[in-house]
Amino acid sequence: MTARLRTAAAGVSLAAITLFATSCSSPTVGKPGAGDSPSSSANSGGQTSLPHDGAPKVPNPVDISKFKAQPCTTLTANQLQTLGVQGQAKPDPQSSTGSQCTWGGGVEATRVNIVFVPNSGGLSDLYKLNKQKGHFYRFEPQDPVNGFPAVLENLDKNQLSNGICAYDIGMNDRDAVTVLLQEQPGGNPCDDVKQVALSATKTMKNGGS
Amino acid sequence: MTAQDGHRLGGADPKPQAQQAPPGQPPGGAPLPHASGKKLYVDPAEAGQALAYLDQAVSKLQESYDHSSALDHIQKPGNENPSDGFAKVASDVGKQKRAEILQDINGLRAMYQELKATLDNHHETEHANADNLRRMQR
Numbered sequence: 319m320t321a322r323l324r325t326a327a328a329g330v331s332l333a334a335i336t337l338f339a340t341s342c343s344s345p346t347v348g349k350p351g352a353g354d355s356p357s358s359s360a361n362s363g364g365q366t367s368l369p370h371d372g373a374p375k376v377p378n379p380v381d382i383s384k385f386k387a388q389p390c391t392t393l394t395a396n397q398l399q400t401l402g403v404q405g406q407a408k409p410d411p412q413s414s415t416g417s418q419c420t421w422g423g424g425v426e427a428t429r430v431n432i433v434f435v436p437n438s439g440g441l442s443d444l445y446k447l448n449k450q451k452g453h454f455y456r457f458e459p460q461d462p463v464n465g466f467p468a469v470l471e472n473l474d475k476n477q478l479s480n481g482i483c484a485y486d487i488g489m490n491d492r493d494a495v496t497v498l499l500q501e502q503p504g505g506n507p508c509d510d511v512k513q514v515a516l517s518a519t520k521t522m523k524n525g526g527s
Numbered sequence: 528m529t530a531q532d533g534h535r536l537g538g539a540d541p542k543p544q545a546q547q548a549p550p551g552q553p554p555g556g557a558p559l560p561h562a563s564g565k566k567l568y569v570d571p572a573e574a575g576q577a578l579a580y581l582d583q584a585v586s587k588l589q590e591s592y593d594h595s596s597a598l599d600h601i602q603k604p605g606n607e608n609p610s611d612g613f614a615k616v617a618s619d620v621g622k623q624k625r626a627e628i629l630q631d632i633n634g635l636r637a638m639y640q641e642l643k644a645t646l647d648n649h650h651e652t653e654h655a656n657a658d659n660l661r662r663m664q665r
Contacts, residue, residue, distance in 0.1 A: 413594070413597075415594055415597030415598060415600070415601070416597055416600070418593070418597070420590065420593060423585070423586040423589045423590070424582040424583070424585055424586045424589075425581065425582050425585045425635070425636050425639045425640070426582075429586075429589050431593040431596075433593075433597050433600075435600050436597075436600070436601070437600070437601075437602040439602065443600075443602045444600065446602070447599075447600070447602070453599070453618060454599075473596060473599050473621075473622070473625065474622060474625065474626075476625075476626065476629055480629050480632075480633070482592075484596070496596075496597070496600065498593060498596055500589050500592065502636075
């Protein structure tokens with residue numbers, strides 16, 4: 319009887335250790351996912367399936383792993399010319415805040431920053447963050463951009479008046495891309511950032527052309 | 528952009544005035560003499576380089592702004608209290624940084640625009656003077 323109890327207690331301890339190890343081995347920061355398998359979505363704050371927290375499912379997901387590795391290929395030279403974005407592209411694929419590329423910048427030039435969100439829950443993670451009171455100043459789902467679900471995002475009330483606006487786009491259920499635009503105050507940065515988002519999603523949809 | 532760089536920003540005003548406030552901040556509620564909050568004295572020959580420095584400074588600040596914005600997208604690692612705290616601190620730090628950076632960008636932007644307008648005005652005057660001289664010499 320005692321031996322059986324001991325065995326049962328050991329079993330319970332082992333289960334507890336296993337559970338603890340599972341809960342502590344799923345950090346999401348800086349661990350971008352490459353594929354689209356639902357099994358790995360346990361990284362997304364303990365959620366079991368994607369999408370969650372009201373995020374839309376990406377109807378036609380694309381694999382963006384090669385763009386994550388080379389973030390500056392998300393906008394082509396022609397697109398940059400059309401958008402009027404000047405200046406050298408600055409890639410930063412190892413950034414702790416997510417693989418990213420920046421174009422332009424300065425007092426008079428428009429600056430574009432494209433970031434691959436460093437979570438593995440895609441738009442679902444951003445929808446989850448939005449449920450925290452006051453996290454985003456503005457978080458408004460938009461019409462799909464080239465078929466990809468999109469959200470207009472302002473982190474605080476100062477952004478718009480300072481010529482700053484961002485779009486979050488779900489490229490697949492696990493990967494979201496943020497397009498952040500900074501321009502001279504007085505324009506309409508949210509309209510402009512949508513144009514950049516259209517270009518970037520077109521490139522990724524077409525596989526880089 | 529200090530004296531070491533060879534620029535004379537504020538050079539005609541060697542002793543810092545107590546009422547001079549940092550860019551974008553009015554000194555003690557007094558009306559600002561300039562949009563940038565401080566009068567600039569730059570040799571016209573070097574003004575182009577000063578503008579380039581200001582432009583680069585704004586660009587660097589915008590880069591910091593990008594990174595501080597991305598801090599708001601960090602997902603908490605787990606569902607326990609320390610993870611909540613981690614995510615909240617990341618978000619709060621990002622928010623604070625963004626506010627400070629925007630203030631700096633606006634101050635430098637005002638300096639840039641003021642300096643550029645002054646330089647344009649200076650060039651126009653110089654051209655007009657040169658034209659007048661040519662007319663007088665005929």
